[in-house]
Structures are given as structure tokens and as C-alpha cells.
Amino acid sequence: DSGVTQTPKHLITATGQRVTLRCSPRSGDLSVYWYQQSLDQGLQFLIQYYNGEERAKGNILERFSAQQFPDLHSELNLSSLELGDSALYFCASSPGDRGNHYGYTFGSGTRLTVV
Amino acid sequence: AQSVSQHNHHVILSEAASLELGCNYSYGGTVNLFWYVQYPGQHLQLLLKYFSGDPLVKGIKGFEAEFIKSKFSFNLRKPSVQWSDTAEYFCAVNQNSGYSTLTFGKGTMLLVSP
Secondary structure: OOOOEEEOOEEEEOOOOOEEEEEEOOOOOOEEEEEEEEOOOEEEEEEEEEOOEEEEEOOOOOOEEEEEOOOOOEEEEEOOOOHHHOEEEEEEEEOOOOOOOOOOEEOOOEEEEEO | OOEEEEOOOEEEEEOOOOEEEOEEEEOOOOEEEEEEEEOOOOOEEEEEEEOOOOOEEEOHHHOEEEEEHHHOEEEEEEOOOOHHHOEEEEEEEEEOOOOOOOEEOOOEEEEEEO
16 A cells, blocks of 8 residues: 555546546545556656645646645546546645655556446 | 656566566656556555766666666666566656656556466
8 A cells, every 4th residue: 555545546527527536545645646558658747736736747638636635645536538538537646845865656556347 | 847758568477587678758857756556456656766966776576777868768677587576567757856646657557477
């Protein structure tokens, strides 16, 4: 157990639907990062939150959004889902807002299947 | 922005063979380098990291990596692999100063046959 908790572990939904993925960071970590892992693209950075504020954006689609709550848990919202959104979504956390020397601690991921 | 290239997508070895996985990055400034491992069905775990000092770093489970600045490389090595090393290995980089998120390579799937 890494200390980063992601729910649900698996999600199957239909095209056009909206889902919410949840992440609780490791105790003491203030940053949460979301990554999408697919076979062809590898691990793609989506977005980072630090202590409730958006800190960095990567290759995140406009149909996707995220937020971090006062208790530091984060949610990634995916809407108007397409078949191509099927992937493994990882959450990671780090103590500070940069993670330069620490690296990140990853959760076990949510596997999203869009049918 | 930085990028990472991992040369081999799949590697198959027999137990006790030596392992070297290639990783090259592109970024002109000072970087921090990481190797992560993802065992089947599990989360990514940090194997080792380099941010300064001795360019030969040792990690968990007998892994080591050498940072060669002139070659922009950070290759992962293990003298003798075990069946339990079967996993996917990811190289990652971020900038040493300022703000920078981790950029990952596409991963190398290692299969060790008993």
C-alpha cells in the first residue's frame, strides 16, 4: 500500500456518459497529480493541484476537469466519454508543489472502460 | 520541455541474466532522473533516483543506474535478474530547479523466464 488511495478500481460506462474518479493523497502530501496511461501514449500528465489550487496543466482535454478539496482529496471528472478515453488513470502525490527531488507516490489506478 | 526515450519496448531474459534498460532524455538544463517499476496489477513504485552527487545510484532490489551527462542517459542495470523482476519499467525526468512535473518514457516491459 503506497498510501495514495484511488477509487473505484474499475469503471465501465457507455459513450457520452460522465464519471468521477477519486484520489486521496498520502498523508502529509499537498500535491496531487493525475496521469492517463494508455498502450499507445504511455503515461501522460493531465493536471496537478497543490493545496487546493491548480498548479499545472498537461495534455488534458476540455471534457476533463479536476479539483482538490480542503481535505486535499482530488476528483477527476471525465464527461462526454468516448471510446478513446478508455485507459488507466493514475493519481500521484508529493509533499511540495514541485516534487523535484522526491518524485511522486502513485496510487493503484482506476481502469476506465468506455463501451 | 523535457522528453524521455526508452529504447526497448519489450525485453525477454532468462533468470540470472544481466539486465540493462536504456533511457535517454532531452533537456538542456540540470535534471532529476527516476526509474519506476510497475508490477502486474500494481501501482508504480520508485526504484531509484538521481538528483546530484555520485552518478552511480543504487536502488531497491539490487537495481542501479548510471547518469552519464554527456550522453543524456540514465540506464538501469541489474547483474542477475529473477523471475520476480517481471514488470514494466519507466524512466522519468523533471527539471532540477523551478517548476517541473515528471515526464515519463513509454516504458519497457521485462519478462523474465524461470
